[in-house]
């Protein structure tokens with residue numbers, strides 16, 4: 001039987017101009033940008049979604065929203081290539097193109113009443129920060145809440161001041177580790193999965209949300225399952241390369257799924273078998 005392709009939403013193909021309102025350096029290669037629409041309404045973004053961010057004349061890349069839902073559009077970007085370098089060096093007043101928001105959301109609503117375990121590696125804390133903001137803004141609606149975070153070195157930790165503020169809260173467990181300690185680091189040294197054993201949560205009533213390099217997510221997923229959290233309550237965000245953001249170009253296809261259309265947030269039991277497929 002012939003199938004008819006869904007009509008392409010041309011509006012979603014056109015970037016909207018947003019102006020850089022503020023730019024803050026997080027680490028040697030990572031910046032947080034606050035963007036304002038040049039005209040019209042701000043974006044309505046759910047925790048976990050991303051936009052396609054366009055540096056005019058250079059290119060467009062998917063970048064997760066790292067700010068609170070309902071607030072200004074905030075992105076945290078690591079300079080790894082031509083486009084991210086242009087975005088990171090955009091000073092206040094620079095106009096960037098924004099398409100989206102795209103993708104699904106972290107299960108912050110279904111997790112109501114449960115313990116929440118947020119596990120991040122490196123820049124992975126950026127897409128998880130909106131979920132943490134949601135949980136903290138509705139703190140009474142959740143049980144135990146843990147943020148477990150690891151980076152290569154202490155100098156690579158994102159949102160260092162915010163982490164300190166979070167650490168001082170009695171209703172939030174924050175545990176941080178680094179791969180390599182530098183002078184003056186008095187915290188933990190080791191890989192993120194090791195933090196899971198000492199976090200307080202009830203595995204029968206916990207939801208875990210994880211982002212980091214895929215190798216890290218594999219080990220964290222296994223450690224969470226070992227801790228007793230069922231695979232269908234572990235969620236990861238897949239950050240594979242993509243182009244259109246609309247499910248049309250097929251660039252982000254992973255087995256039967258298109259990450260931009262069906263993800264980027266997936267349940268562990270759905271995505272773990274597909275993580276064996278190498279990046280195209």
Ligand SMILES: Cc1cc2nc3c(=O)[nH]c(=O)nc-3n(C[C@H](O)[C@H](O)[C@H](O)COP(=O)(O)OP(=O)(O)OC[C@H]3O[C@@H](n4cnc5c(N)ncnc54)[C@H](O)[C@@H]3O)c2cc1C
Nearest residue numbers: 061062063064076077078080081082083084239240241264
């Ligand atoms: C849904 C989603 C959300 C993302 N959110 C963020 C974010 O919040 N902050 C952020 O800094 N980056 C994020 N990324 C990654 C970001 O899109 C890439 O770093 C960017 O596309 C690189 O483009 P470039 O032109 O600067 O570098 P390129 O020259 O295209 O790439 C530089 C190097 O990075 C590698 N690379 C490119 N894209 C990726 C990727 N997706 N994952 C791993 N390696 C990659 C390339 O293979 C190459 O080695 C996200 C990606 C996805 C798919």
